[in-house]
Amino acid sequence: xxxxxxxxxxxxxxxxxxxxxxxxxxxxxxxxxxxxxxxxxxxxxxxxxxxxxxxxxxxxxxxxxxxxxxxxxxxxxxxxxxxxxxxxxxxxxxxxxxxxxxxxxxxxxxxxxxxxxxxxxxxxxxxxxxxxxxxxxxxxxxxxxxxxxxxxxxxxxxxxxxxxxxxxxxxxxxxxxxxxxxxxxxxxxxxxxxxxxxxxxxxxxxxxxxxxxxxxxxxxxxxxxxxxxxxxxxxxxxxxxxxxxxxxxxxxxxxxxxxxxxxxxxxxxxxxxxxxxxxxxxxxxxxxxxxxxxxxxxxxxxxxxxxxxxxxxxxxxxxxxxxxxxxxxxxxxxxxxxxxxxxxxxxxxxxxxxxxxxxxxxxxxxxxxxxxxxxxxxxxxxxxxxxxxxxxxxxxxxxxxxxxxxxxxxxxxxxxxxxx
Amino acid sequence: xxxxxxxxxxxxxxxxxxxxxxxxxxxxxxxxxxxxxxxxxxxxxxxxxxxxxxxxxxxxxxxxxxxxxxxxxxxxxxxxxxxxxxxxxxxxxxxxxxxxxxxxxxxxxxxxxxxxxxxxxxxxxxxxxxxxxxxxxxxxxxxxxxxxxxxxxxxxxxxxxxxxxxxxxxxxxxxxxxxxxxxx
Numbered sequence: 001x002x003x004x005x006x007x008x009x010x011x012x013x014x015x016x017x018x019x020x021x022x023x024x025x026x027x028x029x030x031x032x033x034x035x036x037x038x039x040x041x042x043x044x045x046x047x048x049x050x051x052x053x054x055x056x057x058x059x060x061x062x063x064x065x066x067x068x069x070x071x072x073x074x075x076x077x078x079x080x081x082x083x084x085x086x087x088x089x090x091x092x093x094x095x096x097x098x099x100x101x102x103x104x105x106x107x108x109x110x111x112x113x114x115x116x117x118x119x120x121x122x123x124x125x126x127x128x129x130x131x132x133x134x135x136x137x138x139x140x141x142x143x144x145x146x147x148x149x150x151x152x153x154x155x156x157x158x159x160x161x162x163x164x165x166x167x168x169x170x171x172x173x174x175x176x177x178x179x180x181x182x183x184x185x186x187x188x189x190x191x192x193x194x195x196x197x198x199x200x201x202x203x204x205x206x207x208x209x210x211x212x213x214x215x216x217x218x219x220x221x222x223x224x225x226x227x228x229x230x231x232x233x234x235x236x237x238x239x240x241x242x243x244x245x246x247x248x249x250x251x252x253x254x255x256x257x258x259x260x261x262x263x264x265x266x267x268x269x270x271x272x273x274x275x276x277x278x279x280x281x282x283x284x285x286x287x288x289x290x291x292x293x294x295x296x297x298x299x300x301x302x303x304x305x306x307x308x309x310x311x312x313x314x315x316x317x318x319x320x321x322x323x324x325x326x327x328x329x330x331x332x333x334x335x336x337x338x339x340x341x342x343x344x345x346x347x348x349x350x351x352x353x354x355x356x357x358x359x360x361x362x363x364x365x366x367x368x369x370x371x372x373x374x375x376x377x378x379x380x381x382x383x384x385x386x387x388x389x390x391x392x393x394x395x396x397x398x399x400x401x402x403x404x405x406x407x408x409x410x411x412x413x414x415x416x417x418x419x420x
Numbered sequence: 421x422x423x424x425x426x427x428x429x430x431x432x433x434x435x436x437x438x439x440x441x442x443x444x445x446x447x448x449x450x451x452x453x454x455x456x457x458x459x460x461x462x463x464x465x466x467x468x469x470x471x472x473x474x475x476x477x478x479x480x481x482x483x484x485x486x487x488x489x490x491x492x493x494x495x496x497x498x499x500x501x502x503x504x505x506x507x508x509x510x511x512x513x514x515x516x517x518x519x520x521x522x523x524x525x526x527x528x529x530x531x532x533x534x535x536x537x538x539x540x541x542x543x544x545x546x547x548x549x550x551x552x553x554x555x556x557x558x559x560x561x562x563x564x565x566x567x568x569x570x571x572x573x574x575x576x577x578x579x580x581x582x583x584x585x586x587x588x589x590x591x592x593x594x595x596x597x598x599x600x601x602x603x604x
Contacts, residue, residue, distance in 0.1 A: 057461075060465075063465065064464075081469070081470075082469040082470040083464055084460075084463040085463055086468070
């Protein structure tokens, strides 16, 4: 990219003293992107946009919300009934949480299929896993704020998980609560943290992008960019493609917000928190169900480890294991398109995540218990057994010699689009 | 027009291209869309329905003797209600409009001459003027005196001396019956 001379004297004056416009141009306009990115590559920028929507709606909700056990539920109902457009702002925020996870989960599965976590993008991937963890903490603390029945009992169940830690568990739970049950101190700190963490995510997103732009985007072929003939500038080609994707996302996102705003929610949360009465069937929000299923899959002790502790370790382990993925999958081929055996196990893994979700939403009894155990076994087996072995035994297909050759020689569809 | 825009030769001959047209229309739709989407957020900061629902205040005037002043709260602000004596009414009416900083005749500021109802917030910088309680300084014109920057109001709540730019505001109110008013 040659030095760019800014036409506007004001822009040039600022840019000479602080090259913010040059930086933006470099990363939002000139950024050399692989020619062959498909629609699965939309979901990174979509996640960024949903994050901004969540922060904006959240700030406006915070102007009307009262973080006190006596007023929280009523203040949310006031937002829904009395505050001008309060229902709209809250429904966008509520459904935004679900769509944030939809978008991010697709983004993660895209990375899993196309090997975006492999060298040289390991750090990029790991920052993404940290973002996911902070996102989950943000979603969890946010769900407690309306102080409905599910808010209260969800908070009770999840914070009680920490009591499984040997020796200091009970003390940690009291510390988390700031008392001897989920109560006003808990609600206050959850509100403080729920307001703080999105901004931490925002900062992590910049690190994520820094790492991305240092090693450049992966692509559906999973082969390296070999020169300018393999790339096109980010703008206008991918800005317009991302905008189109945003339009499609907003149709669904706003469609739910307007016409089925409580589709993803739990009716129990429209009842005010009652510390004396537990709902018959406690379930987390849908995006936590697979992890909830893993938590409950352990119904037996192993050696000195109690079933409760094993469940907690497995639940946190199911996310933390992603941090080690770049070193578990040793296959040098990134894209699943050229890995015939991997492809089968990958789609089984996706299916298995849905099964875990269904299991997590059902009571832990009867047939669901062995199913949860089998699904949990496959979840960990995929990372700890299948991927390491495939790296040794799988024979990948021949890779194209370059992105441009694959794009030019085969027209619009370089290889059979099994993944799309 | 449509032909010249879409034909390749037309693109080179004219300064405008189909891409420019698409860029401008897209940007316009985007800006209008964002502006429309911003409105619910801006409006959410306006008074909510429950806030507006308590925006009127009813006051029973019967217990207030002539010469007495009381303060009631209306929309979070003090409202001064003064049961004026004949002398006070006379003083308010006697003032020549030419002497006033913000000329308003007294009868334009009252519904019933013996009852003066004004918002008790100094129009200068929002302090509460003194003069409601017996013993308070009432200023040079026997109305109210703002201790912050020395504004003097008369018995009609009109600014007579000092930095305040306008008279004390008269809130909208009506008599529900002979001795009850509803403010707001």
